[in-house]
Amino acid sequence: MAVVRSLAEVFPVLLTAFIAVSAADPTCPSPCTCTDMYGELTVSCAGQGLTEIPPNIPTDVMWLNLKYNNITRITSNSFRGLQNLRGVDLAKNNINHISTSAFRDLQRLQTVDISVNQLSTLSEEVFNASITSARQEQRNFFVYMSDNPWNCDCGLKWLAEKLKTGSHHYSNRLITCNKPEYLSGKELENVPLDRLVCAPKLGADLNVNFMEVFNTVTPTPTSKPLLREPDKYRTDKMSFNIALGTAGAVIVIIVVGVKIHEFYKQKCSHRRQPVMEDLETLV
Template sequence: AFFCLLLCIPWGSSCPPSCQCTQRAGAKAVLCSSQHLEEIPKDIPRDVVFLKLDANSITRIPSNAFRHLSHLEEIDLSRNAIEKIDRAAFRGVAAGLRSLDLSGNRIRSIPKEALLALKARLRLANNPWHCECSLQEVLWEARLDPDSVRDITCHTAPRQEYVGKPLLQVLDAGADFCGARQRSADAAVLVTMFGWFAMLVAYVVCYVRHNREGSRGHGDQLSSLPSAQAPADASSTAL
């Protein structure tokens, strides 16, 4: 009877030990705020809609961290110690996610693939961002929360004058981090093409020089051969 009871309990009804599972607006919410968690719990119920993991010590969002949570609409990961977000961190929930809060962490950079696939409204403020092309693309293409977008500040940047300023202000002033990368890529292509061209020219010069030396040697060999005309001249003289 005990094993039958276990089988009758739906898997999704379990709750992580450090969390509270409640109903919020008719949907399941898992509340794990301020529980000293160092990683995302593995046993989150599959039917969760609202997930609060804020004010913990989580340092990384690994690939497929929420893949089995197909009903998930809101994730709050603010005020953690997140430094790394894998490219496939939000695989499986990108289509249905409406809100993602990553503010107040230690994120310096993030793969643009991890965020640009999301349709959720993003909060990225108060992180020590390194202003670069990928962050610029996220700012232009992702759905950022309008109330927090001005708090995305350049903690480090290619130029000292950008440090400490909101990324939006830097871009409005005419900076283009992706343009600098494109120019570097174009320069690298030109250098490579010049190298190949120089090798081709060197090969042609060597080939022509080798042929000239071969022709000259062949001519010298012919000139050193006995003339066929000389015996004929000697015979006519004898007559």
């Protein structure tokens, strides 16, 4: 009972001191709270409606909580100068892009949570530096990335290969395909690698010169490639050709008929002429 009473008396004092330390830190960015527990600085900016990561986070921060915000992009400058960072919680934002160099300088990073965001793809380079450092120092490094609308194409083939072999750095929990449609709802680690393909890009990124293709098919340099006409145009042209042919046939029939009529008329006139001459002789 004495121990319980002592704890009950001490707890309010500790809580007051804790709040005082948090509020008294002039380096803590608004509207975040900063707490130093056993020499490890934690900065919490959770649920503050942030659209980007605050630029003035203390450089000695070890644990950074940024969940439940509206952050959309992680740039190469988002964590600049935070070399002591051990963990970053970015879950439940609206992140749709992470720069390949966003975590490059975070050599002591141990855990990153990018779950429940709007990520459709992720470059293998994003966490390469952190993984390399962790292996060299023989410590853990892990990334949580569940519940994102992943586009399971060639851009995520590298991740599928790691998940299939039992990755020690990437969580396979709820890594579900959203696109393409024929893979929607399937777990990425269960998708055959030969189905993770990318559609050909059109426009400036297309590596195929269409004129070269046509010249290959048609060897004559001056010849023009035959392009398929639109269906409506082809139908109208066909109808015109049929009508023109029909009209021509009718004209030919009429001309032939007139010629035949003239021929028989002339022939009949020649036959009647001798008969009239005989009648005149008899008279």
